[in-house]
Amino acid sequence: MAMLHYCFALLVCNAFLSGADASKSNDLKSKGETKSKEDHMKMKTESKTFLPELPKEIVVIGGGIAGLAAARTLTKDRTNFTVNVYEAQKTRYGGKAWTDKITNMKARGVEVNFGATFLNTKVANNPLLELVERFEMQTATLDNPQFIIPWKKMVLDGNDLVGAKQEALQILGQALNMSQSSKQDMSVRVAIDNILKTKDYLEKDSVGAEFVKCLPSYLIGDFSAHNYKPELLDIGYDRVVLDGMGEVADRLASGSHEELPLHIHLNKAVRQIKVDDSRNKVIVRTTDGLQTQADIVIVAVPPSVIAAGELLFEPALPKDYKLACEELGSIASNNVIVEFEHAFWPVEFGMFIRAVQLEEELGHLQAWTNVHRLIHKPVLTGMLFGTPATKFENLSDKEAKQSVLSALTEMFGEEKVMMGGKIVRLQRSKWVSDPLFRGSGTYPKVGNSPKLWDVLSEPLCPYIYFAGEHTNSEYPGSLHGAYNSGVRVGNQILSRLCDVRMEEERVRKEMEELRKRKEKEEKERAAKNGSSNDGNIADEKKDEL
Numbered sequence: 001m002a003m004l005h006y007c008f009a010l011l012v013c014n015a016f017l018s019g020a021d022a023s024k025s026n027d028l029k030s031k032g033e034t035k036s037k038e039d040h041m042k043m044k045t046e047s048k049t050f051l052p053e054l055p056k057e058i059v060v061i062g063g064g065i066a067g068l069a070a071a072r073t074l075t076k077d078r079t080n081f082t083v084n085v086y087e088a089q090k091t092r093y094g095g096k097a098w099t100d101k102i103t104n105m106k107a108r109g110v111e112v113n114f115g116a117t118f119l120n121t122k123v124a125n126n127p128l129l130e131l132v133e134r135f136e137m138q139t140a141t142l143d144n145p146q147f148i149i150p151w152k153k154m155v156l157d158g159n160d161l162v163g164a165k166q167e168a169l170q171i172l173g174q175a176l177n178m179s180q181s182s183k184q185d186m187s188v189r190v191a192i193d194n195i196l197k198t199k200d201y202l203e204k205d206s207v208g209a210e211f212v213k214c215l216p217s218y219l220i221g222d223f224s225a226h227n228y229k230p231e232l233l234d235i236g237y238d239r240v241v242l243d244g245m246g247e248v249a250d251r252l253a254s255g256s257h258e259e260l261p262l263h264i265h266l267n268k269a270v271r272q273i274k275v276d277d278s279r280n281k282v283i284v285r286t287t288d289g290l291q292t293q294a295d296i297v298i299v300a301v302p303p304s305v306i307a308a309g310e311l312l313f314e315p316a317l318p319k320d321y322k323l324a325c326e327e328l329g330s331i332a333s334n335n336v337i338v339e340f341e342h343a344f345w346p347v348e349f350g351m352f353i354r355a356v357q358l359e360e361e362l363g364h365l366q367a368w369t370n371v372h373r374l375i376h377k378p379v380l381t382g383m384l385f386g387t388p389a390t391k392f393e394n395l396s397d398k399e400a401k402q403s404v405l406s407a408l409t410e411m412f413g414e415e416k417v418m419m420g421g422k423i424v425r426l427q428r429s430k431w432v433s434d435p436l437f438r439g440s441g442t443y444p445k446v447g448n449s450p451k452l453w454d455v456l457s458e459p460l461c462p463y464i465y466f467a468g469e470h471t472n473s474e475y476p477g478s479l480h481g482a483y484n485s486g487v488r489v490g491n492q493i494l495s496r497l498c499d500v501r502m503e504e505e506r507v508r509k510e511m512e513e514l515r516k517r518k519e520k521e522e523k524e525r526a527a528k529n530g531s532s533n534d535g536n537i538a539d540e541k542k543d544e545l
Helices: 002-020 022-050 065-077 127-134 158-180 188-196 207-212 246-254 303-307 319-327 387-393 397-412 414-419 451-456 479-494 497-544
Strands: 056-061 081-086 118-120 139-141 145-149 154-157 237-241 270-276 281-286 291-294 296-299 312-314 333-340 351-354 367-370 379-385 423-428 464-466
Touching: 056 065, 056 281, 056 291, 065 081, 065 246, 065 296, 065 479, 118 127, 118 479, 127 246, 127 479, 145 158, 145 207, 154 158, 158 188, 158 207, 281 296, 296 479, 303 319, 319 451, 333 387, 333 397, 351 397, 379 387, 379 397, 397 414, 397 423, 464 479, 479 497
Parallel strands: 056 081, 056 296, 145 351, 270 312, 296 464
Antiparallel strands: 118 237, 139 237, 145 154, 270 281, 281 291, 333 379, 333 423, 351 367, 367 379
């Protein structure tokens, strides 16, 4: 009740004051309202100034080495970026760095590598070599190969093999020189075959000729001679991580020392990426019917998956990006891991290389890694390239086992193979038919331009970036190329590349508009001056008349 009396008295007082001096009150009211608006605007400005900016949400699509490297690079700035990695696989990440310790829980690692196995020691500043050293991971070098030519009953190793290697490199060099002199691109295989058809090699029994036909660039039938680099496939891959290449992916995911683990979401297959310009967001839709919003998306999936329409973009990718995904060569390669009861092969050699006579055999289990030399287990890992790699995926387990035994028998003889006892484990990769990969990497096929890789290395500003070995024109198809691409994308985002480019484009447009405006003004001025001069001339003529 006292409060009501107080309010009533206050109202009366206000009314009296307003009646006593209305003009003064209006002035004060006006000033008060103005001051109130100014204070309100000041408060809004201050609140705007001090409102903390939320970190940008980044979604990395693909948990392979490239995606993990990008995510790890971005964790340098956790204040401004929140990163989530979406991996379509249900039980693992790492992409082609796959060491299957789930099926083989007691494995050391190197004996269950289904994808990338070797680190290249010939590449200058290979970041993965530095990475495994920083992670203090144990590695070993697989040297001392043995070369077998079955139909000639010939086995070469040590110094005897040095001469064959030198001759093979000489043949390769001649083939590349010949191809470079031609304006039209050709495959490494065709270039080598052309050299081997010359008189110098037709008339002699060349061991080097057999060795050069075992090079991966030869086995992949349409590998571009114009874009050939020996370190892409043929040389330098001799260092292995004993705990398996998957351990490199694990260390990237978990971090080292003060680094925090990455946020990786398994069984998250992305179906569509939609740009919403009205909200400055990217909508990421997954196959489970869910969707999330992001500020930036990093696409780190194979181009063959994009080309197959497994990942949709709205709006559609520009024509040059789509063309690059469709045109890049896709490597067909696989591993088959065979464990016996006993090692029957000469265990002192790191690799076994088998020459073949028939063209349809090229790429079929010609190279074998001697895992026994590394961890003393009776395990061999065979490699397949090209058409044989694709066909091997379609074999039944029984047919695959028979194919393996046939190749090993040709190399070592039936008696020795029988000394190994039964095959206790046979496992194989299926990279070509796996819809999440559709191949095991890219390579420059005949007719490809390096610009295809350069296109995919460029972001679609401001929302979409691309990572993967297919965005690295220097080292396509390689694990270190994939890693470097992830670091590149991470640094592009950290350096605000798209913001810089958009600002540069804004300034360019302003300058262009200013130039056009000046040109228009000059034309109008010139026209006006011309009109004025015409008028003066007309007046002069009138005066003369």
